Structures are given as structure tokens and as C-alpha cells.
Amino acid sequence: MFLAALALFVPATAFAAGDEGGHGGTFPLVFFFLAVMLLFARIGALAERFGQPAVLGELLLGVVLGMVAWVPGLGVVESLKHEVLVKDIAEIGVILLLFRAGLESNIGEMAKVGKNALFVALIGVALPFVAGFLVSQALLPGLDTNVYLFIGATLTATSVGITARVFKDLGTSKSPEAKIVLGAAVIDDVLGLMILAVVSSIIKTGSLDPTQIAIISAKAFAFLSGSILLGQFLSPRTSALFSKVHTGHGMKMAIALIFCAGFAYVAALVGLAPIVGAFAAGLVLDPVHFKGFLPPAIVTRLRAWADSHPQEGVRKEMEEHAEHEEHAHVENLIEDISRFFVPIFFVYTGLQVNLAVFGDLKIVGVALVITVVAVLGKLAAGLAAGKGKNRLLVGAGMVPRGEVGLIFAGIGRELGVVDDRLFATIVIVVILTTLITPPALSVIAKRAAAKAEAAPKAA
Amino acid sequence: MFLAALALFVPATAFAAGDEGGHGGTFPLVFFFLAVMLLFARIGALAERFGQPAVLGELLLGVVLGMVAWVPGLGVVESLKHEVLVKDIAEIGVILLLFRAGLESNIGEMAKVGKNALFVALIGVALPFVAGFLVSQALLPGLDTNVYLFIGATLTATSVGITARVFKDLGTSKSPEAKIVLGAAVIDDVLGLMILAVVSSIIKTGSLDPTQIAIISAKAFAFLSGSILLGQFLSPRTSALFSKVHTGHGMKMAIALIFCAGFAYVAALVGLAPIVGAFAAGLVLDPVHFKGFLPPAIVTRLRAWADSHPQEGVRKEMEEHAEHEEHAHVENLIEDISRFFVPIFFVYTGLQVNLAVFGDLKIVGVALVITVVAVLGKLAAGLAAGKGKNRLLVGAGMVPRGEVGLIFAGIGRELGVVDDRLFATIVIVVILTTLITPPALSVIAKRAAAKAEAAPKAA
Numbered sequence: 001m002f003l004a005a006l007a008l009f010v011p012a013t014a015f016a017a018g019d020e021g022g023h024g025g026t027f028p029l030v031f032f033f034l035a036v037m038l039l040f041a042r043i044g045a046l047a048e049r050f051g052q053p054a055v056l057g058e059l060l061l062g063v064v065l066g067m068v069a070w071v072p073g074l075g076v077v078e079s080l081k082h083e084v085l086v087k088d089i090a091e092i093g094v095i096l097l098l099f100r101a102g103l104e105s106n107i108g109e110m111a112k113v114g115k116n117a118l119f120v121a122l123i124g125v126a127l128p129f130v131a132g133f134l135v136s137q138a139l140l141p142g143l144d145t146n147v148y149l150f151i152g153a154t155l156t157a158t159s160v161g162i163t164a165r166v167f168k169d170l171g172t173s174k175s176p177e178a179k180i181v182l183g184a185a186v187i188d189d190v191l192g193l194m195i196l197a198v199v200s201s202i203i204k205t206g207s208l209d210p211t212q213i214a215i216i217s218a219k220a221f222a223f224l225s226g227s228i229l230l231g232q233f234l235s236p237r238t239s240a241l242f243s244k245v246h247t248g249h250g251m252k253m254a255i256a257l258i259f260c261a262g263f264a265y266v267a268a269l270v271g272l273a274p275i276v277g278a279f280a281a282g283l284v285l286d287p288v289h290f291k292g293f294l295p296p297a298i299v300t301r302l303r304a305w306a307d308s309h310p311q312e313g314v315r316k317e318m319e320e321h322a323e324h325e326e327h328a329h330v331e332n333l334i335e336d337i338s339r340f341f342v343p344i345f346f347v348y349t350g351l352q353v354n355l356a357v358f359g360d361l362k363i364v365g366v367a368l369v370i371t372v373v374a375v376l377g378k379l380a381a382g383l384a385a386g387k388g389k390n391r392l393l394v395g396a397g398m399v400p401r402g403e404v405g406l407i408f409a410g411i412g413r414e415l416g417v418v419d420d421r422l423f424a425t426i427v428i429v430v431i432l433t434t435l436i437t438p439p440a441l442s443v444i445a446k447r448a449a450a451k452a453e454a455a456p457k458a459a
Numbered sequence: 460m461f462l463a464a465l466a467l468f469v470p471a472t473a474f475a476a477g478d479e480g481g482h483g484g485t486f487p488l489v490f491f492f493l494a495v496m497l498l499f500a501r502i503g504a505l506a507e508r509f510g511q512p513a514v515l516g517e518l519l520l521g522v523v524l525g526m527v528a529w530v531p532g533l534g535v536v537e538s539l540k541h542e543v544l545v546k547d548i549a550e551i552g553v554i555l556l557l558f559r560a561g562l563e564s565n566i567g568e569m570a571k572v573g574k575n576a577l578f579v580a581l582i583g584v585a586l587p588f589v590a591g592f593l594v595s596q597a598l599l600p601g602l603d604t605n606v607y608l609f610i611g612a613t614l615t616a617t618s619v620g621i622t623a624r625v626f627k628d629l630g631t632s633k634s635p636e637a638k639i640v641l642g643a644a645v646i647d648d649v650l651g652l653m654i655l656a657v658v659s660s661i662i663k664t665g666s667l668d669p670t671q672i673a674i675i676s677a678k679a680f681a682f683l684s685g686s687i688l689l690g691q692f693l694s695p696r697t698s699a700l701f702s703k704v705h706t707g708h709g710m711k712m713a714i715a716l717i718f719c720a721g722f723a724y725v726a727a728l729v730g731l732a733p734i735v736g737a738f739a740a741g742l743v744l745d746p747v748h749f750k751g752f753l754p755p756a757i758v759t760r761l762r763a764w765a766d767s768h769p770q771e772g773v774r775k776e777m778e779e780h781a782e783h784e785e786h787a788h789v790e791n792l793i794e795d796i797s798r799f800f801v802p803i804f805f806v807y808t809g810l811q812v813n814l815a816v817f818g819d820l821k822i823v824g825v826a827l828v829i830t831v832v833a834v835l836g837k838l839a840a841g842l843a844a845g846k847g848k849n850r851l852l853v854g855a856g857m858v859p860r861g862e863v864g865l866i867f868a869g870i871g872r873e874l875g876v877v878d879d880r881l882f883a884t885i886v887i888v889v890i891l892t893t894l895i896t897p898p899a900l901s902v903i904a905k906r907a908a909a910k911a912e913a914a915p916k917a918a
Contacts, residue, residue: 031733035716085543091486091490250504253497257494257498258494260494261490261491261493262491262494264491265491274486277487336796336798337795337796339796340799
């Protein structure tokens with residue numbers, strides 16, 4: 001429908017006629033394009049119905065939307081994907097995404113799995129980084145050292161969201177393996193953001209000066225660990241602040257956004273990526289401290305309804321609802337606007353993939369080899385899971401690169417170190433590692449369960 | 460808090476250091492500014508607690524935020540308010556606002572009050588237009604005719620939202636007077652958008668060529684009435700489409716946005732303002748046709764809960780909840796993102812007010828005289844309310860200019876016909892007409908009720 005509409009209403013002059021005023025030039029077309037991106041994102045999110053993460057579908061539909069530019073008369077899509085407004089909205093999306101990642105990073109839970117998660121994370125960062133550097137150097141000789149550094153850095157990422165979802169679907173999110181994976185993924189996020197800071201600094205300054213690297217590492221470390229400490233110290237106070245605000249959802253959303261945007265800005269001021277700041281803001285406003293900050297009156301009323309109901313089934317359903325209301329946290333506040341901005345980021349990333357590069361079969365080969373390296377590096381990390389743990393399950397859980405890999409690719413592109421071919425390669429690695437994880441985890445978990453059942457019989 | 464943060468973290472070099480990449484230049488600062496705008500909007504919305512419309516508070520807090528630029532070290536606010544991203548987000552806000560206005564415009568209800576509403580609307584548009592033109596010409600002689608035309612056009616607007624809210628608060632939203640006001644306000648919106656199209660065209664082409672005026676009027680008329688007809692024809696089909704989409708809220712929101720953005724773009728293509736298209740899209744997706752499009756399963760379950768509950772109070776409350784769920788309409792779909800974009804528009808408008816112009820007391824005087832003209836014009840329109848109606852109540856209900864007046868002022872500013880002084884003047888007129896309406900309506904309604912009570916006794 002919209003394709004027909006686009007073809008019908010996009011005369012070649014639409015851009016030429018654009019005026020500066022914004023009321024009647026390209027702005028309405030860009031806004032329409034954003035709406036189309038959102039629709040594509042929603043169609044892509046249907047991937048969840050096939051047991052795949054929404055991210056994957058959104059990314060792929062972005063690639064599809066990019067192909068629309070090849071349709072005669074729709075070349076305008078090629079210009080639209082470079083529009084500043086589209087880019088800025090995608091950037092707000094990625095900042096909100098990292099803010100949410102910070103909010104979801106439960107430091108307390110992470111500390112509990114402690115040593116094992118730390119080892120898994122460290123190996124899962126170091127191995128793919130070194131392997132990615134060496135393998136890309138071997139496969140694509142003659143490029144700048146920065147390129148190999150960046151590919152290595154991209155492979156360090158772990159997307160906790162996808163694995164967490166699969167563990168939940170399998171009913172094993174409370175297992176020791178799940179806890180290690182989730183803990184390690186958070187550490188990976190922190191380490192990954194530090195590596196990003198260092199690698200970006202190397203690329204920008206063009207030198208491998210150890211003093212520079214030490215300074216930027218210290219900055220990133222201070223920023224992130226400072227935020228964790230600040231969070232522990234501030235949370236009772238911020239919690240109190242949020243519970244005192246009785247002016248509805250909107251005001252709390254604004255305060256949460258002020259935190260997120262303020263930290264992102266401060267990060268930029270000290271020379272770090274804004275996403276590092278957004279992640280740190282999420283750590284400061286760690287959701288566990290916001291339990292019960294919704295007006296208690298709502299919860300009380302729901303509980304009263306539930307208690308007074310004669311049917312047990314209904315009573316239970318209502319109690320669960322009350323529970324859900326009571327445990328609502330700061331994340332819910334930005335859910336509404338995330339629903340608009342975040343999918344735009346994924347579609348935007350897909351849009352930037354130039355499929356033409358795959359005409360060169362070598363690129364496809366490189367993408368596949370790097371994917372294998374990416375998988376093996378994380379599987380090896382699983383070996384550090386400790387005695388009595390299913391090491392394969394832990395390793396497989398660390399495989400998906402998801403959004404974090406995409407963010408790295410996007411930043412590399414802006415720094416000028418990732419070209420069209422590398423960008424497409426990284427997107428393929430992200431897609432493949434993300435695609436294979438849900439079925440792989442499911443098979444490994446089921447096999448382990450079958451084995452555990454068979455073992456006592458054999459004994 | 461954020462002021463201190465701003466002062467602390469905005470070195471004079473922040474802008475100079477901006478890079479094109481977006482990851483580390485001005486972008487994070489602009490995003491932070493947007494978050495601050497949103498917080499100011501929320502604080503402004505507290506006006507509702509004092510019986511004033513949220514719009515008013517948001518606008519005033521925007522003016523306050525603009526004053527922050529005078530604080531030493533915070534001059535950066537002056538540049539931030541001209542940032543493209545801020546402007547574009549405000550523009551998305553105003554498009555969503557007009558889309559909602561279209562959704563709220565119930566054509567069926569309007570047809571019922573028919574002739575009376577039409578007369579009230581016509582007089583309420585014609586009188587303020589002519590009076591605004593003549594009075595501004597007398598007060599501000601020597602300006603371009605276009606300026607007087609634009610001031611006249613701005614005074615034609617009626618903001619239905621504010622009056623609707625007051626009638627609702629007074630419990631009289633079903634009264635004949637309320638229906639006439641709401642019907643006339645919708646006609647005013649349509650007429651106002653047509654006048655905007657014509658006046659904009661005159662300003663752009665610089666000629667009062669009757670053929671041109673006829674063409675643009677015909678276009679605007681065809682666009683708006685075509686949308687109404689299309690809506691009547693399409694609504695069963697779109698209703699069916701929406702009820703078939705079972706992929707959650709997000710997909711429906713995307714489809715609603717596609718409608719809105721698509722119409723806005725088509726309007727721009729045929730030379731009309733995008734807001735005309737957005738309003739027309741709202742007419743096409745008129746909410747009454749979307750009753751019951753939420754998954755019926757939810758409603759059924761809620762009804763079952765309600766029916767099986769022994770306590771009557773709880774049962775009633777639950778039934779109301781089910782009713783609410785069943786009657787949810789397309790407007791709810793864009794509520795989430797409206798909560799972000801729309802308040803940004805009002806704060807943005809307030810930001811553009813240059814308070815320095817009021818140093819010239821003449822401007823204040825002009826603003827007051829135009830406000831009086833604006834009030835009298837609409838009060839006179841109330842005389843056409845018909846026999847047996849409270850004409851004063853109808854007239855007073857038409858007084859607030861609200862968001863529509865602001866939109867006109869903004870467009871006039873972009874067309875270069877409204878300068879700083881006139882912009883501030885129009886904002887003052889909007890603020891005053893909006894400010895006096897709630898208490899005035901309340902007094903008039905109560906006096907009428909007292910009179911009605913006293914009358915039978917006297918008889």
C-alpha cells in the first residue's frame with residue numbers, strides 16, 4: 001500500500017521543491033518515511049512469532065526497505081536514509097536502548113555470580129577481540145590497523161536481551177548457567193564500552209600512545225564505576241524523589257529522560273560516546289531500587305479486588321496483575337517513547353546495509369569466517385563457567401552480538417574506519433550469531449535435561 | 460537541578476567542539492535540551508491543578524526557559540532553540556496535534572447541531588478576521604497588507620479542546636450550547652485551515668490574484684471535504700483492517716502514523732500545509748468508527764470478572780473499565796508518542812517569544828486591544844446560536860484561540876510575515892483568551908443555572 005503511495009506521490013521534483021521553512025518542503029516526506037520505517041519495524045517484529053528476536057526482524061526489514069531504493073521512481077529512499085532527522089531519531093533510539101540496558105543491569109545479581117561470571121566475561125571479551133583482530137588481518141590484508149582493531153572490538157559484545165528471553169522461554173532463567181550468562185553479559189557491556197572508548201580514541205588521535213590509552217581507559221572506568229557507586233548511594237534518594245512525584249507518568253518520564261540525556265551529554269563532554277553516559281545513567285537508576293514506586297493506591301485497590309473475589313482462577317490472575325503493578329520500575333517510564341525511537345534505530349541500521357557488496361563473494365566468505373570466530377570465542381569463554389555447570393550452555397548463551405555489535409558498527413562507520421563492505425559484514429555476523437542462538441540454546445538445554453534424567457537411571 | 464547542571468557543563472566551547480559525526484558533538488547537548496524542554500512542559504502542565512489548561516502552562520514555561528538564555532553562561536539556550544532537531548520534533552508535535560484534532564472532530568455530531576453551529580462558526584470566523592484586519596491596520600499603520608491579513612486569519616481560530624474540557628468539568632457537555640460550540644469549533648478548524656491556505660498562498664505569491672485564491676480555496680476545500688467523504692466510505696474497511704491486526708498496539712500505531720504522515724505529505728505536495736493533511740487524516744480515521752477495535756477477548760474477560768463479582772461497587776467499577784476498554788479508539792494509539800512530541804511543540808512556541816519586545820509598551824497595548832477584538836468577535840458569533848440557547852455561553856465558549864492560534868503564529872513567522880513583536884503579541888492574545896475562558900464559562904453557566912431555578916418560582 002505505502003509502496004504504491006510512495007511511487008505515486010514522489011515526483012522527482014519533490015526534493016528540488018523543498019523550502020527551508022519546513023512547512024511544505026522535504027519535512028513532510030521525511031516524516032512519512034519515519035512512519036514507513038516504523039511500520040517496517042513492526043512487520044519485522046513479527047519475527048517473535050517464529051521464535052526469533054524482534055531486533056532481527058527489524059534489522060532485516062530495514063535491509064528490505066533499503067532495497068526499495070532500487071525500484072524505479074523510488075530512488076528518493078536513497079536520499080531519505082541520509083536525512084539528518086532520521087539519523088538523529090535513530091541516535092535517540094540507540095541512547096534510549098543503552099539507557100535501558102543500564103537499567104536492566106542488576107549489579108546486585110551480578111555480584112552474586114561473581115567470580116565465574118567475571119572469568120566468562122573476561123575470556124569472552126579477550127578471545128574474540130584478539131581472534132577478530134588476527135583473523136581479519138589475515139583475511140583482509142593491507143588495511144589500516146585501526147580497521148582490524150575495530151572488528152576485534154565489535155566481536156567483544158554480548159547481547160544479553162536475546163539470551164535472557166530464550167532462557168525465560170525455556171523456563172530456566174533462574175538456573176546457575178542463566179545467572180552466569182546474564183552477569184557476564186553486563187560485565188561485557190561495561191568492558192565493551194571501555195574498549196569502544198579506547199579504540200575510538202586511537203582512531204581519532206591516530207596514535208597508539210600508551211599514555212592516551214591509559215587516560216581514556218581511566219576516564220571510561222571512572223565514569224562507569226563512578227555511576228555504579230553513585231547509583232548505590234543515590235538510589236534511596238532518587239527512589240524517594242520518584243515516589244514523591246504524584247503528577248503522573250509524564251513528569252517521571254521527563255525526570256528519567258533528564259538523567260539519561262544529562263549523563264549522555266556529560267560523557268560526550270569528557271570525550272566518551274554518549275551511549276556510555278546513557279548506560280551509566282541506567283546503572284544509576286537501577287530498576288531494583290524502584291520497586292513499588294507506582295502510586296500504592298492502585299496496588300491496594302487491585303489487591304482488594306483480588307482478595308474479595310470468590311473464584312480462585314480470577315483471584316490469582318488479579319493478584320499477578322497487582323504484583324506486576326507494584327513491581328513496575330523506571331524502565332516502564334521510557335517504554336512509551338522507546339516504542340517509537342528504538343525500532344527506528346534498528347531499521348536505520350538495516351537501511352545502511354548496501355547489499356551490492358555481497359556481489360563480491362569474498363565478502364560473504366569473510367563474513368562467514370568472522371561469524372565462526374565470533375561463535376568459537378564465546379564458546380571458549382563458557383569453559384570458565386566453573387565446576388558442575390553446563391559450560392556449553394553458558395558459552396552458547398554468550399554468542400549473540402545483537403544491538404551492541406550494531407552500535408559498534410555504526411560508530412565505526414561514523415569514525416570512517418568501517419566502510420560499506422565491513423558494515424555489511426558486521427551486520428551479517430550480528431544476524432547470524434543472533435539467529436542461531438535461540439535454537440542452539442534450546443537444543444543444548446533439552447539435551448542436558450534428558451541427560452540429567454537418564455543419569456539416575458543408569459546409576 | 461538541571462539549571463545548575465547546564466551552567467556547570469556548558470562551556471562556551473561546547474558548540475565549537477561539535478563534530479559532524481553526531482557522536483560527541485552538539486547532538487548530546489540538543490538531546491539534553493529536549494529532555495529539559497519536556498521537564499518544563501510537565502511542570503507547566505501542573506497548571507491543570509489550578510483549573511487552567513495544560514497548554515497554557517507549557518507555553519508559559521517555554522517562555523521561562525527562553526529567559527534562561529539571559530543567565531550568564533547559559534547563552535547557549537539561545538542557539539539551542541534554533542536547532543533543527545528541536546524544530547523538527549516540535550513540527551512532528553504540531554502534526555500529531557492536528558491529527559488528534561481531526562480524530563476528535565466528530566462529523567456526525569456536528570451535522571446534528573447543523574445550521575446553528577454553522578452560523579456561529581461563520582460569524583465567528585468572518586467577524587474576527589475583518590475586525591483583526593482593520594484594527595491591526597489602525598494600530599500598526601504602514602506595514603505590509605499581508606501582515607494585517609495574517610493577524611485577521613489568526614483570530615479566526617477556535618481551540619475546541621479547552622472549552623470541551625471546561626464543559627466536561629461543569630457537567631454540561633451534553634447541553635445544546637456545548638454541542639453547538641463543539642460543532643462550530645470543528646467548522647472553524649476547517650475554515651481556519653482554508654483561510655491559512657489562502658493567506659499563505661497570497662503571501663508566497665505576493666499577489667491577490669482572484670484566480671489563484673480560487674484555486675487554492677478549491678484545493679483546500681476539496682482536500683478537507685474529500686477526506687470527510689473518504690472517511691465515511693473507508694471507515695468500515697479501515698475499522699476491519701484495524702480489528703484484524705492482532706500484533707499489538709505497536710503495529711496499529713504505525714498504521715495510524717502512516718495515515719497521518721501520508722496525508723501530511725500529500726497536502727504538502729498539492730501546496731497545502733502538512734497540518735491540513737494531518738487534520739484530514741484524522742477526519743478519515745474518525746474515532747467513532749473504531750469502537751470495539753481492541754481485542755474483544757480483553758473486554759470479554761473484564762466483563763466476566765465484573766459479572767462474577769459479589770460487591771456492587773466493585774462490579775460497577777469493573778464494568779466501567781470494560782466499557783473504557785471497548786470504546787478505546789485510534790486516538791489512544793498515538794497517545795504514547797504524542798506525550799513526547801506535543802508538549803515539545805508548546806514549549807518550543809513559548810521559547811520563541813522574545814520578552815524584550817514588551818519593553819515597548821505600545822506592543823502591550825496592541826496585544827490588549829487585539830485580545831478585546833478577539834473576544835468580542837466570538838461573543839458576537841454566539842448571537843447566532845438560535846432561540847432558547849444561552850448565547851453568551853456559546854460565544855464565550857468560542858473565545859479561546861489555544862493551539863490553533865499558536866500554529867498560525869508559527870507559520871506566519873516562517874513565512875516571514877510575523878516578526879518578533881507580532882509573534883509575542885499573538886502569543887499574548889492566545890494566552891489571555893485561553894486564560895479567561897474557564898472562569899468565564901463557569902460563571903456564565905452557574906448564573907444561567909441560578910436563573911433557571913429562580914424563573915419557575917417567579918412564574
